[in-house]
Amino acid sequence: MLPSVQTLKKSRFRDTVGDKLRHEAHRALGFDTGRVRHSRHFSFAYDISEADLRNFATHCIQDHITEDVFVNDFPAPDDFRSFIAIAKRPGVTDDEAMSSQAALADYFNTPADLRTQYIFTQDIYYIEKALSEAQLQAIARLIANPLIHHIQVFSRAQAREAFRNLYVPVVRMQADTTTRFFDLSGTDEDLLVLSRERLLALNLEEMQAIRRYYDNPATRAVRHEMGLPPEPSDCELEILAQTWSEHCKHKEFNAVIEYRDLDTGKTETIRSLFKTYIQGATKRVRDHLLANQNDWLVKVFSDNAGVVKASDDLLFVWKVETHNSPSALDPYGGAITGILGVNRDALGTGIGGARLFFNTNVLCFGPPDYDKELLPGQLHPRRVFEGVVKGIEDGGNKSGVPTVNGAIVFDDRYAGKPLVYCGTGALMPYTYGNRPTWEKRIDPGDHIIMAGGRVGKDGIHGATFSSAGLDESVPMSVVQIGSPITQKKLADFLYIAARRGLIKASTDNGAGGLSSSVGELAEITNGAVVYLEKVPLKYAGLKPWEIFVSESQERMTLVVEPDQLPALFALAAKMEVEVTDIGRFTDTGFLDVQYNGTRIAYLDMDFLHNGVPQKYMQAEWQSPPIHPTHFDRFDNLDVAEAILDLLADYNVRSREAVIRRYDHEVQGKSIIKPLMANGHAPQDAAVLRLDFDSYQGIAVSNGLMPKFVELDPYAAACGAFDEAVRQIIAVGGRLPNTQANDGIFWSANDNFCVPDSAYHPERNPDGKRKLGQLVLMARALYDMSVFFDIPMTSGKDSMKNDFVAGGVKISVPPTLLFSMTAKIPDVRRTTTSEFKHAGDIIYQVGKTYDEMGGSTFFTRRHVEEGCAPKVREVLARSRYLKMMQAHDAGWIVSAHDLSDGGLAVALSESVLDGTLGADVSLDRLGDLHLIVKLFAESHSRFIVSVSPPHAEAFEQLFGDDAHRLGVVTSAPALVIRLAGKKIADIPLTKLRAAWTTPF
């Protein structure tokens, strides 16, 4: 038995962790556990005397007021009959253990050794009732994940023995550092077997391209000279697999696509969706902007994040990523690594060291009440929801980055794979000294420095894994847990190192690890040499190739000039950040990887980055038939009930329980928060000020409309774009490029998360159709971006969002997220969504159309009729320009965009917070059915309230585009009238009760 320390809360203090498990066991499993107490257990694989251990435990682990502590002993109160011990598996991040080691070093005044783990923590739950082993296992599974946790359950009778033999995840591996070489001379089938067995995720054409490279006499000659056999090494195959992964090379977004429009019969060839529609749009927008002296676009698509000019002295960095597959396996770990990963994208843009400014997150889950049988390996959507939210909470809060805006979408089709979009905005000055911050300049001879965490087996094959569907044979090493404290130290260090001119460039170690980060930076000088034996490891036993591709988190690769090394190392030592010199950049044209003096990879840079064959794919689309709407079925609709029902819909109801768990105000710059007024009024875009001595700011919004994709992918994508734009207009934002040199930047990121869209007659028979949807969505992106002069500055595509198990496939709907940011010249002039004064006039700005298809109202009733709403961009733009004028004139007291649930929900949301009500009539909304007026989700509309003295001017400005609905009242009710008749009169208490239905 290892030396151990255990703490247990004194019984007179509340045990929130234990209470939560008790509640969860009852809710999810119907078990009565009786009281549950949570205890922390620490094992010391460390030579420490009992006296020292006792001193350390009582001074540094125990809280004297609230806890008892047990040294080399375990507490076993008589009134607990069952026990659950949850330890981490070998190599899984154990931050509490590492912090304990830091405390141990401080206590004994010894140098901190955070390199090897010798303290291991686990959670032990004491359960009052005697439960069966199966019951205890089921309870344990509510909070533990077998992929990352080791579970032990035992009864009181077994307790003494079990406590003496608690599992401790000491990593013990045999070191096998030999390099293998692979003969590629076999059949094509042999190539495919090799790709599959080594999890390379390379297809036949790609494997053949690799074979051709190695067969080339020039390659053979170089290899001979470098002391390498003609065959590829394991390290080389892994580097190629990582670099050529869908994740890194976006092969499908760069494929040649043959697209057939089955509506018109026309066929066309698209050479790269990315170049044609995304990069293509930004090029056109840049031309439009420059023609009008708007030169705020600084860097697009060519770095880890997009860069624009935010003010005269600050650049704004913007990146949105996805982390879907890891979140399906371990929701907490997937989400926290997602947030920390996108933070590193912003930190590693240009020279690096930007100040992280805010996070966003958009989440797509199966519904929490999902009741279909779970497939092997599939986690229940509620579990995924809770784990992801906790991951985002810890990832943002513990990093000191406010989570300011987001969205949650529920749909059965996300029950296999959730979508977890994580965004980060950051600020940096234009220059560090005299170097432009946004540029990555690297010269041969510059050193390659790895900074931050150590390398372990975790995350090996992450890039190739996210490019493959999930199945039951996924190895454990794909799951990793982020460590916010490690990364916070790294971010603080980078901030200072960059400003002192110690680093020349930096990049994130994300998917593909060092192989990707060094491989990509080496493109700048055309070569690099890496000495893998120098890379610090978490534990011995990694193969050299594993060191190179490991995706252990919280690491960045820095580029440092030789004469800056001493200062960099001194700063790192002061800030307790581990930095290691692992190689140099060269101009040899080769990526040279060595281990203890032996060369294990020597790859031509051009082949590595440009050798991947272009994919060929087929796409087609036929519009589904639109069924006319039979409104007569709603003749007896109880309007009040319908509104309350909508407010309680998973996609409408209050997100407060989630929002409050995210720190959305740290850094002190938040102006419009997710919930305003008395804390319950939902808002459209978030607004932050840039600094404490400036009222210039940024608005942040998100738009996604997967619900319309099956009906009309083009319209759905336009709608998502418009949603993000109109939210920014609602708070008082301004469209770009309306005046010369106006400094109004917009920076958008597109994120496509789609199901497998590669046609295969058996495995993916509707692949062409899915790819057709993607083509139309990309086309919509182009059209919207160019029309509004809103550029994409970065983005991401995630192509295989299917969950496959037991012969069943659950595929996500093609989901395109637009994450938008825009300059706010003066945050003091922004507007919030809630009504503010009784007597103000309420308008609907913008027209409603008979577009009920896919609406929340119809979806709740399983009605598949009507068409998807379309964006009428010319009308929308002229409306937004008028909204800008009205904001400027100070006429708009409140503005809220219309979205899920249409007018009915937007009106309700405008009154939910306070004590004011509204009395509105639908008569001026034209000749439409009541259902359409209330519930259609036509785009580009707002609810606006205006104080009476400004009403006339407001109406003059908008003409017949502003529909006067009624007035804000001091009576706490939402009253809706039609043709003089009251059709709904809902007290605010009822609206609030429906809207705040818990998840």
Next chain:
Amino acid sequence: MDHTVLTPVPVKALVLTGFGINCENEMAAAYTLAGAQAHIVHINDIFDDSVQIHDFDIINFPGGFSFGDDLGSGKVMANKIKYKKLPSGRTLFDELIKFIRAGRFILGICNGFQFLVRLGLLPNTSGHFEQEAALEPNDSGHFEDRWVYCRVNPKNKTPFLHGLDIFPVPVRHGEGKLVLTPAAETTVVRDGLDALTYCLADGSPATTYPANPNGSVRQIAALTDPSGHVLGMMPHPEAFLSVYNHPNRMQYTGEAAGLRIFQNIVNHIHARKRNQTSVKA
């Protein structure tokens, strides 16, 4: 008073950072806006003697998640302060006690409050700098960001809260439920060391969640030591430096109460320094 003979004496505020502290920038901004000189210093600059705390008028422990709140909020940082030795062989804890005894000021917010409580610098009713309180997990079981109202205890004489009565301010924490030993509780109440309590908009006690956001005993949001020179609070005044931070700013008619707290202490120290200078002159 004759101002012409006085050279301006800047108030120097030390804002500590490192290892997961994350509110240092807004804390420094608060002092700058209040007219002081703010210095953000990594705590290891103290431990290697690059910076001396005694060169400052006030030491600030900002909010954040030092060491990820592992082992309990603020625990590992408190251990570092208490046990890790400076080059002199003394601990930072020894130096802080000296700093307090010299009549200077310490402010801890959120995570900083948690260090001060664990170190026994608050409420320090015994005068022995021993832990008398703890900040436990919120009754809700999780982290929460919400605006609350706080009320100033009129019995408390700390200069930080001068002129304030009832004011709104955000809380953002997972472990803010104050518990006190029975002996400490008696003294805290008797001497009004519970400088701030959670209340409703009208100032009446916040007896229920969420007005009392964490379940703190006696709705306590902030404590001072008996001298009033050490203040620790869970709410974040440094996130309310402008009225535009307020979630209901179009209806809110009050001042940026957060900034006021920093102005109070800076003005107080200024006045003291001026008096000292005058005396010397």
